[in-house]
Each structure stands twice: as C-alpha cells, then as structure tokens.
Amino acid sequence: MNREEQEVKKANESFYRAFESRDVREMEKIWATGDNIQCGHPGWRIIRGWNAVMESWRCIFEDTPTIHFNLTDVSIEICGSLAWVTLYENLTSSVEGQNVSATILTTNIFEKSSGGWHMIHHHGSAVMQPPPDEGTPVVH
C-alpha cells in the first residue's frame, strides 16, 4: 500500500471512528464542506448538501446508544484527487435495548484538497447474501 492509499485508508477509518463517537462535531471534520456532498444511509433516500447530511447524522446519533464497526474486504482505488473505497461494515449496535448486527456494503468517495482527504459521498446498503463458504470457490 503506497502513501496515498494509506492516507485514504486513514480518512476512511476516521469516518468510522466519528460514527462510533456519535458526535456530530467529529463527523463534521470528516466531510468536505459543500452543497455537492451526498449521503445514502441504508434504505434511505439520497441526502444532498452539507446541512441535510449533517442533520441526518444528528438524527442517527440520537437514536443510536452504541455502535461498533468491523471493516472487512476494504478496497481502495485512487485516481487524481479522488478516491473511492468499498467495504463491508460489519456493525453491532443496540436498538431499544436489543443487540443487533448487520452487514452493510458501502461505497465511500473522498476528495483530496490542501486539507487532506475528505468524504464527499457515502452510500450504504444492507447485504442479504450470506458470506461465501470457505469451501466454495469465490469468483474475483
């Protein structure tokens, strides 16, 4: 992994630490400021623009007492000042006193500026397929 990929990996991991902190001020540091940022939470409609995206995080954090992410199958692609990361968010959370777990397939896009890599797009969706068995050939 080269230096740029390491920077993107770090920016991506910072996003999940901000998510786990459930502090919108931490989440604000992750995103590029602008009207062209976009966010699609699992099952939600698309949210576009800084104010609406941050308001969505505020709502999610209010309804999430705890959340933890284990990231797997992380792929990082970089082209110029853009990077896109795909991965599975294997999350465990607590909803109304019940522990829940889910696997979310996510596309995160980051843009590099003088201030480093910032998120400009997040799209997560629930995975319904079971993971491939170890004994099953995987087409890659």
Add this chain to the structure above:
Amino acid sequence: MNREEQEVKKANESFYRAFESRDVREMEKIWATGDNIQCGHPGWRIIRGWNAVMESWRCIFEDTPTIHFNLTDVSIEICGSLAWVTLYENLTSSVEGQNVSATILTTNIFEKSSGGWHMIHHHGSAVMQPPPDEGTPVVH
C-alpha cells in the same frame, strides 16, 4: 449542463439501455475493462473484476424476462477523468409472471479514457423510505 456533463449523462443512460436489452454484449460495451471494476447489485455482496461482474449480469439477464427503468433525481458530478452519478432507478419488471416495481438508489462511477466514459463502479440499494410529499418541505 456543459458538454462533459452531457457525455456522462449519455454514458449513464446507455448503461440503462444495455440493462433493458438484457444482452451481456451490450453491457460489456458500457464497462471499462479491468480488474478494478466493481458492482454491488441490490442486496448482493460486492463483485470485483471484469469476469465476475459480467457473469453477474449474465445471471441477472437470464432471470429477467423484461425490465424498464425510469430515472429520477439524477445528479452528475465530475472531477478530472472521473464522474459519479446518483439517481433513483424506478424499475418495473416481470418476475415469474408477476409485475414488480421498486425504487433503487444508485451510485454509478465512470472513468474517461480515449474511448470515452466507461463505468467502473455500480452500487444499487433498495429504497425503503417513501418519496417526500409534495406539501412537505424537503431539506436539500
């Protein structure tokens, strides 16, 4: 909409025409060739690389007698040789003789080369939220 945006819009629409054709040879023309292409069909795990992505389209086309897309809320962003498009695929299809309809939130990423814009990433996910009422203020 400037000329580049029109080109991306056309590439994006060509993807849906290829999908409607249910002809994998048409779909092959849409995608960049390479091991770094990625495809997340709604509910599926991520598929990476040309062979696996095209095999997934072959499977989907075999199981899809008809499908039609009405694209709404299309947003096109371009940075250098990359473009990302978000939209709703309002699809109607026929599954085992039954008409079905669904709204899919999609992120499509295209890369520009000497041969024009080609898809390198497709991520679709089922939308569970109803569309906003016309009378309800929408935060954008």
